[in-house]
Amino acid sequence: MSAPALALRGMGSFHAGGRTVLRSGGPVREVVFTPGSAPARLDPNGVVHVGQMYVQFMLPAVRLGAAPLVFWHGGGMTGATWETTPDGREGWAQWFLRRGWDVHVCDAAERGRSGFPPPGVLPDEPVFQTVAAPFERFRIGEGPGSWHADPARRRVLPGCRFPVAAYDEFVRQMVPRWIGSDETIIAAHIAALERIGPSVLLCHSQGGAFAFRVAGRRPDLVRAIVAVEPAALPPPAEAAGLAAIPVLLVYGDFIAVDPRWRALRAEAGASAAAISHAGGDITLLDLPAEGIAGNSHLLMMDDNSDEIAALIQGWLAARALVREG
């Protein structure tokens, strides 16, 4: 807590979007919610609200960002992604807030403080990630089989900058997620942007895929996209739709050793070339090519997260999205 004080002109939250569905045919029960408390009649039937999204905002006293900055986390995560890093440093939410951005941290619909819908509303069951999965899939460990319950026996990629000693802090941040909830999430993202106004989207992984799809539908709501290892880019045939929105793609290290990330990265390169060919302003920041080695998929938690934030801030400033302090 040795950082200088943070002056805010306000903070708070709201929920955006969603819809109501009618449930019927469920059994009515008498339940005791709290031991020792009076029983209550629990009728599951009736109108239920689903699909809304939680947005927390923190507004600096002196605003230097030319637009709101909206954070969208990746799959299986919540807005906690952008807060304190697993090893206890300030995260990107605070980093950009300290530089005068109006920060809006979202939990995708069906995750975190957005809540999740009753069975039958989404097409699948929730997916629960194992503790091993991010270690092995997010380029922290050396791929399948590299995680072990004993931290001393985990095989970490050489030079990996994820704070591996705090990995067990990170796994507590994971939440269940659904497959097949994309339209629900995108609709709520658009509802939130309609309320926030045209914004810079700073997105990770699955959140990056949503950013491009939201921008394709509502380019009026998107001032720029910073996509940190997005799970998908628009196919090259749709690249022209992004020509008016500046895009920064950021990639970490070890991609060549992971077949899935190699495929994603190759597709991103093709899409970026098509966007550029269509006249778009797209930058592909390949960190190892810039001499910055060792970053995992969780760049915003890696031990050089501040350095990467500064590169993003520089790119935004070069596009006149940062006012003079």
Add this chain to the structure above:
Amino acid sequence: MSAPALALRGMGSFHAGGRTVLRSGGPVREVVFTPGSAPARLDPNGVVHVGQMYVQFMLPAVRLGAAPLVFWHGGGMTGATWETTPDGREGWAQWFLRRGWDVHVCDAAERGRSGFPPPGVLPDEPVFQTVAAPFERFRIGEGPGSWHADPARRRVLPGCRFPVAAYDEFVRQMVPRWIGSDETIIAAHIAALERIGPSVLLCHSQGGAFAFRVAGRRPDLVRAIVAVEPAALPPPAEAAGLAAIPVLLVYGDFIAVDPRWRALRAEAGASAAAISHAGGDITLLDLPAEGIAGNSHLLMMDDNSDEIAALIQGWLAARALVREG
């Protein structure tokens, strides 16, 4: 946003507590998490982390609270309870932060950013509240049948101070909750307090019931309890265990017209008398008896929420828990 700037010395979050469970026997599938993205192998089997709790902290530049202030929400809610009110005013998290308290806002285990466990870990299924339920059970409407999809046809208790025009904002804050998760939640609450240190607990409804149970087990971690319409108090036979911890109980209006609340309130009165008889410092603040009429169960969202916060602050100051500014 006309309030004066809020100076923070830090903000962030962490997850506390929980445990790992081993899942086995589930089918391995190839899934496409994001349309257009490369497929991934999804193996649900292995070690999963469950039962952790999310804690977000906001620390004022000038600290005047003599202990951390920890907010525990009620059933079916998250920490969003304490943020912006449904009608857009600053909530109690900001109110107490502005008065120099180190504020810690928690999401109970299995809710919000704490995530929830796979099927089979908790003894029941998640419970989904209807839009009507809080309206009819939290003393906003005139009991069963008073909610209607058409806001103009909702029957509101005369003089109710809940911002009924913003009720549909409030319902978006609701999240599923479990029955039978008490031990999981209490364990995580204790783990969080071990990290935060001895704290003043400001709790609502179900959160109030947890506060008393945590205080009974770990009185060393609890400096005071402010329980806003707690769902349960300790039975009179256990009252002596609370004798060393100052307790403030706060109750709103319309309790006489609701049989469940009448029962809860009567039990609370008996417990409070027993705690007082055992030498405890317990105050029962009955708002209508003080001339403050119209409060619902959601006191922290009612239109006089600031007035009630000030009464709580006064009670804390009288117990030397507020330093001179």
